[in-house]
Amino acid sequence: MADNTLKYNLPETSIPKSWYNISADLPEPLAPVLHPGTGQPIGPEDLAPLFPMALIGQEVSVEREIEIPDPVRDIYRMWRPTPLYRARRLEKALGTPAKIFYKYEGVSPGGSHKPNSAVAQAFYNKEEGVTKLCTETGAGQWGSSLALAGSFFDIDVKIYMVRVSFDQKPYRKALMQTYGATCVASPSNETEAGRVILAQDPNTSGSLGIAISEAVEVAAKSDDTNYALGSVLNHVLLHQSVIGREAIEQMAMADAYPDVVIGCAGGGSNFAGLAFPFLGEMLKGGPAIKAIAIEPAACPTMTRGSFAYDYGDTAHLTPLVKMYTLGASFVPPGFHSGGLRYHGMSPLVSHLKQLGLVEARSYHQTKCFQDGVAFARTEGIVPAPESTHAVHAAIEEALIAKRDGQEKTILFNLSGHGHFDMAAYMDFFDGNLEDMDYDAAELERSLSELPDISS
Ligand SMILES: *Cc1c(COP(=O)(O)O)cnc(C)c1O
Numbered sequence: 001m002a003d004n005t006l007k008y009n010l011p012e013t014s015i016p017k018s019w020y021n022i023s024a025d026l027p028e029p030l031a032p033v034l035h036p037g038t039g040q041p042i043g044p045e046d047l048a049p050l051f052p053m054a055l056i057g058q059e060v061s062v063e064r065e066i067e068i069p070d071p072v073r074d075i076y077r078m079w080r081p082t083p084l085y086r087a088r089r090l091e092k093a094l095g096t097p098a099k100i101f102y103k104y105e106g107v108s109p110g111g112s113h114k115p116n117s118a119v120a121q122a123f124y125n126k127e128e129g130v131t132k133l134c135t136e137t138g139a140g141q142w143g144s145s146l147a148l149a150g151s152f153f154d155i156d157v158k159i160y161m162v163r164v165s166f167d168q169k170p171y172r173k174a175l176m177q178t179y180g181a182t183c184v185a186s187p188s189n190e191t192e193a194g195r196v197i198l199a200q201d202p203n204t205s206g207s208l209g210i211a212i213s214e215a216v217e218v219a220a221k222s223d224d225t226n227y228a229l230g231s232v233l234n235h236v237l238l239h240q241s242v243i244g245r246e247a248i249e250q251m252a253m254a255d256a257y258p259d260v261v262i263g264c265a266g267g268g269s270n271f272a273g274l275a276f277p278f279l280g281e282m283l284k285g286g287p288a289i290k291a292i293a294i295e296p297a298a299c300p301t302m303t304r305g306s307f308a309y310d311y312g313d314t315a316h317l318t319p320l321v322k323m324y325t326l327g328a329s330f331v332p333p334g335f336h337s338g339g340l341r342y343h344g345m346s347p348l349v350s351h352l353k354q355l356g357l358v359e360a361r362s363y364h365q366t367k368c369f370q371d372g373v374a375f376a377r378t379e380g381i382v383p384a385p386e387s388t389h390a391v392h393a394a395i396e397e398a399l400i401a402k403r404d405g406q407e408k409t410i411l412f413n414l415s416g417h418g419h420f421d422m423a424a425y426m427d428f429f430d431g432n433l434e435d436m437d438y439d440a441a442e443l444e445r446s447l448s449e450l451p452d453i454s455s
Helices: 053-060 070-076 088-094 115-127 141-153 163-168 170-178 192-200 208-221 234-253 269-283 347-354 365-379 385-403 422-429 440-448
Strands: 018-020 065-067 084-086 099-104 132-137 156-162 182-186 225-227 260-264 290-296 306-311 320-325 359-363 409-414
Touching (some): 018 234, 170 182, 182 208, 208 225
Parallel strands (some): 099 409
């Protein structure tokens, strides 16, 4: 009988026992992280005002396997393992010989992959006696995920939300409140960093770089408050590796292995979460894959940015990391995929791109929404605007396979659902969605401000 399976479900006992750390398998090590004041490599004590030691340890670890604490696995059981689907109806609609699989992270209570790291971060902070966490959020997914994790571990959560998303997505704020967190629009008048930006431009749409400055400033100035970041950092990518670890098992259940692995990339965590375990297999001599990270044309970090040392935030409070960047003062236009508006890219993803192990593409938003709608009409799930970038890439790859009469197995990360983003879909249906480009002069200006690191 022909195999007709639609979804590959694993039992709770198959939730990975450890995270996979790709730093153990890199052909060349990452460039050191530098102190923003001295330009010298930082040590763990430099990060201690912001993060618990356990997370600092993970940030610099080169251990391949890092055990997932039982209380974290216990919470993962609420939604993990997440399902892996074969997109049979989409394949049929496209008439492609390619097999398309997707890992669906929208089944978490927050509706995206972000709780995978939020829960781990809240756990380690709680272990070290931290009672308050401060963070930023773009589209609101990270803020609601940390709010959720804060409620599980009894931690107060304060969230600075990028102004444009704060105005576009009032329900996200309500969700954060429901989980007991406080959310304000960024830039705000509550911080030095926010006040400086507001003085320059009272109508600014804000940016993740600005919101990070606000949250870092508050955490650095108070003893009982730590900072949490929802993407970019090594420990966040580490936590997301549960996605790819499960997917490896599920692909085996389907008797398949991906030729192409795709994820949308804001700071790089959902892409890495799916792709790194497969890249790790490849680096250890396993089958080759093509790993593709997709970014928006309006914030094209890897396709138009520089690979250079830069700050993680606008006010230059964070350490300097070597990454693809559009410059820390770059403010992207207010397009709909709020979760993809960061000026930088995770150092690990950047490094692998630089080594030729990761490919980057950028797309305009209307064709992504078009394919997001096609996906919803065949597969039933409404993708988050960010995830439509991955959907579009998967469809593009499937149509290339059709044109070339190629057998190909495509796996992508459906990082979240779009139930809180229906205003963006309404704009799409009303023809009000514009294909925005980044401002080339703005990019030139912000890149000219990259710090001068002679090393
Ligand atoms: C935040 C978010 C992203 C982008 O962040 P990464 O760290 O690059 O994964 C993508 N998709 C969804 C649904 C998100 O919430």
